[in-house]
Amino acid sequence: MALYYWLALLLLGWSTVTAQKDWWESASFYQIYPRSFQDSNGDGIGDLNGIKSRLPYLKSLGMTAFWLSPIYPSPMADFGYDISNFMDIHPSFGTLADFKQLVEEAKKLQLRIILDFVPNHSSDEHEWFKKSVQRVSGYEDYYVWQDPKPGTERDPPNNWVAAWYGSAWEWNDERKQFYLHQFHKKQPDLNYRNPAVVQAMKDVLRFWLDQGVDGFRIDAVPWLFETVGFPDEPVSGHSTDPLSQNYLTHIYTLDQPETVDMVYQWRELMDQYKQEHNTTTKVLMTEAWSSLDVVKTYFNDSNNRQGSQMPFNFQLIMRLDQNSKASDFQTVINSWLDIIPPGHTPNWVLGNHDKRRVSSRMGGDHMVDIMAMIELTLPGITVTYQGEEIGMHDVDISWADTQDPAACQLTEETYQEGTRDPARTPFQWDSTANAGFTNASVKPWLPLATDYPLVNVKTQQESAQNSHIKVFKELMNLRGTNTLIWGSFKSLVLGENVYAILRSFPNDKRTYVVLANIGSKSEIIDATKLDNSLPNELVFRVVSVSSNHITGESVATNNILLQPYEAVVLANHAIRLAQQLYVLIGAFGMLVGVQLFKA
Numbered sequence: 001m002a003l004y005y006w007l008a009l010l011l012l013g014w015s016t017v018t019a020q021k022d023w024w025e026s027a028s029f030y031q032i033y034p035r036s037f038q039d040s041n042g043d044g045i046g047d048l049n050g051i052k053s054r055l056p057y058l059k060s061l062g063m064t065a066f067w068l069s070p071i072y073p074s075p076m077a078d079f080g081y082d083i084s085n086f087m088d089i090h091p092s093f094g095t096l097a098d099f100k101q102l103v104e105e106a107k108k109l110q111l112r113i114i115l116d117f118v119p120n121h122s123s124d125e126h127e128w129f130k131k132s133v134q135r136v137s138g139y140e141d142y143y144v145w146q147d148p149k150p151g152t153e154r155d156p157p158n159n160w161v162a163a164w165y166g167s168a169w170e171w172n173d174e175r176k177q178f179y180l181h182q183f184h185k186k187q188p189d190l191n192y193r194n195p196a197v198v199q200a201m202k203d204v205l206r207f208w209l210d211q212g213v214d215g216f217r218i219d220a221v222p223w224l225f226e227t228v229g230f231p232d233e234p235v236s237g238h239s240t241d242p243l244s245q246n247y248l249t250h251i252y253t254l255d256q257p258e259t260v261d262m263v264y265q266w267r268e269l270m271d272q273y274k275q276e277h278n279t280t281t282k283v284l285m286t287e288a289w290s291s292l293d294v295v296k297t298y299f300n301d302s303n304n305r306q307g308s309q310m311p312f313n314f315q316l317i318m319r320l321d322q323n324s325k326a327s328d329f330q331t332v333i334n335s336w337l338d339i340i341p342p343g344h345t346p347n348w349v350l351g352n353h354d355k356r357r358v359s360s361r362m363g364g365d366h367m368v369d370i371m372a373m374i375e376l377t378l379p380g381i382t383v384t385y386q387g388e389e390i391g392m393h394d395v396d397i398s399w400a401d402t403q404d405p406a407a408c409q410l411t412e413e414t415y416q417e418g419t420r421d422p423a424r425t426p427f428q429w430d431s432t433a434n435a436g437f438t439n440a441s442v443k444p445w446l447p448l449a450t451d452y453p454l455v456n457v458k459t460q461q462e463s464a465q466n467s468h469i470k471v472f473k474e475l476m477n478l479r480g481t482n483t484l485i486w487g488s489f490k491s492l493v494l495g496e497n498v499y500a501i502l503r504s505f506p507n508d509k510r511t512y513v514v515l516a517n518i519g520s521k522s523e524i525i526d527a528t529k530l531d532n533s534l535p536n537e538l539v540f541r542v543v544s545v546s547s548n549h550i551t552g553e554s555v556a557t558n559n560i561l562l563q564p565y566e567a568v569v570l571a572n573h574a575i576r577l578a579q580q581l582y583v584l585i586g587a588f589g590m591l592v593g594v595q596l597f598k599a
Contacts, residue, residue, distance in 0.1 A: 024215075024283045024309060025345045026485045027064035028376075028476065029114065029383045033353045034071055034093055035079065035445060036426045037386060039438035044445050046426070046437070048094035052102045055109050057457070061389060062476035065112035067217050067285070069353055071099070072118075075125050077186040078405050080116075081219065082123040086204040096211075103212040112214035114285065119201050119262075120220045121187040128200075129188055133175045141194045144180035146230060159232045159242070160253055163223075164406050164418070166243050168253070182223045182253065184405055192224050192262060202269055209273050215283035218266070218308070221298075222288050224259045227252035255294050263298055263307045271306070285310040289318070296339040310347050310381060316371075317355050322363030326499040326518045330491050333378065337489075346380035351388055357423050360394035366565040369471050369544035370516045373567045376475040377501055377514045379489045386427055389472040390460055394422035395449045403446060421446055430458035466545050474542045474551075478569065482508045492530055495523040498562060502530040509572075513538060515560065516567040526558040527570070538570035 038050030048071065058066055070080030071093045080090065089096050106113050122129060131139035146157040146169070156169035162182055169178040170185045180189040190197050205216065231252055239246040263286060270282040286298050286308040298311035319332045340346050350358050350371055358371050368391040375382055397403075397419060399412040407419035426444045429436030431453040438444050449455065460467035478484055487505035494500045497519030504511040511534065513527050528534055538560075540553045544567040549555070555570070562568070 021485065022281050023064065023112070024281060024381065026479070027112075027381050028062060028479060029285075029381065030058055030061070030063045030066045031069070031352055031383060031385045032066050033069050033386060033424055035069075036424055036437070038427065038429075039442075039444070042439035042442050043092070044438050044442040045092050047092065048089070048098040048102050052098075052105050055105055055111060058111060059109045061473060062479065063111065063384075065114055065214060066106075067114035067383075068116060070116045070118060075123055075186065077123070078184050079403070081118055082121070082125075082184060082187045083118055084123040084125045085127075086122070086201075087207050100211065107212070113212070114215045114217055114283070115208055115213050116219055117205065117208075117216035118219045119190070120223045121181065121183065121189050124186045124188055128190075133172055135175065138196065141191050142197055143188045144191050144226065145175065145177045146180070147177055158230050159248065160230075161243055161245055161248060163245055165245070165409055180226070183220075189223070189226075192258070193228075198262070198265070202266070205266065205269060206273065209270075209282060213282075214280070215270070215285065216266075217285040217287065217312075218263070219287055221259060221263065221286045222254045222290055222294075224262055225256040227256065255288075255290055260297050260301075260307065264301070264305050267306050267308065281309075283310060284308040285312060287312050289314055292335060292339050296341070299341050299344050309345070312349055312383075313347050314349055316348060316350055316375070317352075317361075321361060322367070324518070326493045326497045326516070329374065329499045329516075329518065330493055333374075333491065337379075346378070347383065348375045348378050348380065349383040350375050351385040351423070352383075353385070353424055354420055355423060357385075357392055357394050358388055359391050360422070365391055365393070366546055368468050369546070370518065370565065370567040372468075372472055372475055373514055373542065373544065373569060374499065374501070374516055376472075376479055377484060377503060377512065377569065379484070379487075379503075382479070385423075389469050390428065390455060390457055391468040392425075392428060392455060393449065395425040395447060397421040397425075397447060401447055425449060428452040428456040430456050466543065466547075468545060471542060471544060475569070478512065478542065481510070483510050483512055487512075490530060494525050494527070494529055496521065498523050498525055500525070500527070500530055504531070511572040512541065513570040514567070515562060515570070517562040517565060520564045522564060523562050525560045525562060527560060528558050535572050538572060540568055541571040542569040544568065 032051060034051065035046050037046040038054050039046050040049040040053060041047060071089055072080065072083045073085040073088050073090045074080045074082050075084060089099055103113055128139060128142050132142045149155040149157050154171060156167050156178055160168040162168045164183060168180055168182055170181055171178055181187050182189055192198060233248040233250055233252050236247060236249040241247055267284055270284060274282055288295055288311060295311045298308045300306050313336050315332050315336050320328060337346055359365055359368050362371060399415060402408060402415055402419060402421055404419045404421045407415040410418050425446045426435060426437035426448055433440035434444055435448050435452040435456055457469060460469040483503050483505040487503045490502040492500050499516045499518060501514035513530060515525055517523055534557050536557055537554045538557050540549045540551055543549045543551060546563065547566050547568060548563060549568060
């Protein structure tokens with residue numbers, strides 16, 4: 001059959017790509033929020049063994065790697081982002097032995113593991129903080145301590161406010177000083193101007209690399225350093241509440257130059273580890289909700305010193321919503337591509353555990369396939385938050401059921417403005433009790449969506465009709481083609497409100513045209529405006545759930561009718577013909593083989 005396989009490749013016009021990409025450069029990452037993915041022991045909270053049992057699902061989606069939100073020991077004041085031991089596993093998730101088994105199983109399936117690294121702060125229950133409070137030798141300056149404002153007995157040293165609400169300073173009566181906390185008061189900021197802290201956190205990275213992880217998502221990077229001298233920050237004019245984060249312009253607490261340098265130091269450590277252990281590349285994914293000119297600096301500097309491989313691209317979250325037009329999509333996407341330095345790879349993030357889900361943020365279920373088609377056909381790396389592949393939406397959480405510490409600091413009247421719970425609800429596996437997330441006799445830690453019997457993996461996979469997960473898988477299959485890995489990229493706004501993408505790769509002689517009707521009106525599109533060399537006919541390769549078209553159907557390239565909120569991927573006619581030839585050749589080969597066997 002090898003002869004027929006290579007003959008088919010020749011007819012398809014494929015040629016070997018001699019250049020190589022590192023594993024992460026065309027990767028698809030899947031974010032798992034461990035508390036809400038799969039419960040294995042019936043306590044209503046997801047855990048490591050639950051995740052291990054679902055690894056085949058990630059493989060079936062076509063994922064390259066998965067990223068775990070924090071799984072470390074923690075008092076859970078911020079659900080794991082307040083860490084009391086950076087080198088162990090929280091009992092509700094399992095044990096270090098469970099983690100090692102998870103790594104082993106992932107490696108068998110050729111899935112890579114990314115851990116959340118939370119460097120800005122620890123829990124106030126961490127041994128380091130306890131020693132710092134007591135001024136134990138070597139730990140006196142592990143955290144950011146300051147005396148009260150001069151001339152006062154107990155006033156904070158300056159006007160800095162926390163990211164959530166209130167003063168960023170908390171008085172410690174034992175030490176008789178204030179400590180800085182940019183987030184919850186139980187999350188004291190580590191002092192990165194202390195070399196001992198820098199080394200201690202590098203040791204944390206090496207510890208988990210030794211456990212077999214393939215990289216880290218670095219949390220809250222912009223807050224690592226503060227300006228020396230702790231001056232008051234200027235009033236922004238965007239709020240009248242002096243305890244609101246929006247009240248100040250954070251020029252002394254965010255995006256300091258030393259922060260970027262620390263990322264470069266971590267990258268140096270990762271590259272050194274790779275060389276020392278003769279292993280594959282270990283990646284850094286940095287979380288910075290900063291302006292594009294700042295985010296750009298995380299890639300590399302003027303001396304070509306390397307930083308994060310993946311400064312997270314939050315532009316699709318920050319700048320697009322249910323009111324966005326096709327022109328907004330083009331502007332936002334191009335603005336990100338414009339800042340990518342030569343030799344670096346773009347990445348695309350649609351959602352995460354801190355933001356509203358795509359369906360809810362973008363205006364409803366009709367936008368799920370549109371956003372997936374756009375993200376998964378763009379050049380570079382993709383990051384998918386759990387549940388987006390089936391179109392999970394935010395769940396209304398009552399005040400009584402609210403768990404998010406950021407929301408609990410507010411009132412019953414205002415908590416919904418700050419809660420992150422709606423996007424953190426348990427994953428919907430099937431239509432059984434509790435959506436297959438946990439034992440039916442146990443109440444999950446957060447309520448489930450009431451429509452989970454319809455919106456779940458099993459129902460969508462087994463449906464005779466098209467479904468979000470089927471669309472997602474088809475798109476993931478396309479991501480493995482040379483055209484989407486290596487091909488050129490072009491985008492235009494066609495008609496009134498259609499965002500169009502052209503991906504082509506001459507070596508493969510295959511072209512994909514992506515059309516997403518962002519509007520509520522039908523549109524007739526002439527795709528030759530993307531490229532006048534396109535053939536007269538195109539073939540529907542992937543169609544959204546709302547589409548009246550079917551896969552394999554032909555359409556005139558200059559006369560494509562799109563219904564409201566319809567999204568499609570079309571392929572040039574040549575690829576369909578080549579696929580038919582491949583099938584015919586394969587069938588012929590099998591026939592010859594049968595005859596030879598009979599002889």
